[in-house]
Amino acid sequence: MVFITLFNTEAQAFFDFNYVTTGQLNWNPENNNSLQVAITVGFSSWCSSGCIGQEYRLAIFDDYQYGTPVLGPQPVLNKYLNGPVKWSQGGQSASFNPGEWSTAALTTHTNGQVTGTLTLTFDRDVLGGLQQGSHQFTFMLVGEDTENTTHIDKRLVSILINIPSTVKISNLEDVNLFYAEWSGSWIWKQTTFCVFDSLGGWYRISFNGANNPGGSFELKSAAGRQLHYRVSYQTPGSNWQLLNAAGMMPRWFQGSRSLDCNGQNNAILRVEIYGQDVYKVPVDTYSDTLTITVSVN
Secondary structure, three states: OOOOOOOOOOOOEEEEEEEEEEOEEEOOOOOHHHHEEEEEEEEEEEEOOOOOOOEEEEEEEEOOOOOOOOOOOOOHHHHHEOOOEEEEEOOEEEEEOOOOOOOOOEEOOOOOOEEEEEEEEEOHHHHHOOOOEEEEEEEEEEEEEOOOOOOEEEEEEEEEEEEOOOEEEEOOOOOOOOHHHEEOOEEEEEEEEEEEEOOOOEEEEEEEEOOOOOOEOEEEOOOOOEEEOEEEEEOOOOOOEEEOEOEEOOOOEEOEOOOOHHHOOOEEEEEEEEHHHHOOOOOOOOEOOEEEEEEEO
8 A cells, every 4th residue: 555645845925024113203494314214124024945035015004094905095194205215125225105015126035034224204394384292103014025925914103203392594694784775864774584483383583783782783893983773673464673772572473384484584674774873973884793583482
């Protein structure tokens, strides 16, 4: 009697996430490096026998959209990012948009665990439009073995983004006044600039001159002669506010939630010299450095 035993030696392929670690993003509007979040991913793309390593691909879904490997609409996360998601592992790299599979050829060369890094770059202006506080972004990271059994695994990933209450002045230029620009009783010149407020809320603004700190505003020549000036300040829809000496403007002003004020400066600074005072000093160049400070509510 002869017994014949048959064994099925067909290899099975798998993809498994072992761990995902991620930090938090503490956004600083003045630091481009604060726009990136790097996520460390430990995973295995492997087969059960007769082979080492497997080809694989990755995708990002909104957590509530994930069901099958069929991609749906672009994830909500997409509108917060600047450019595609970047992946690196073992000298290999790939870029892909949330809602799409990675298309680059990615391969592991071991049946054990390997480590890769997923980097997300957030959009500066979009983050600037978020309310102050902590924001949690959650998405589903999906990996698939693309050989043999096309096994899929998924891992829910959360990123904590902290948005501080921040104000910033930009687009500020020097003010140059000339005697020929006399208008009425005053010689004056104005400049515009942008005041960003991460909350789009209210701020206070103060001014202080370097020639006479804490006191009246004074232009000074190289010979030490002084010429008094005053500053006026206005934002769209507000009345002019006036200071003759260092201090804080008496009212609140509203900032822009756009870092560049949507290309339209939202603050006007006017420097004014009383015309009769000009007659009292010799012809010369008079200057001062004016420090402008904004503070949030």
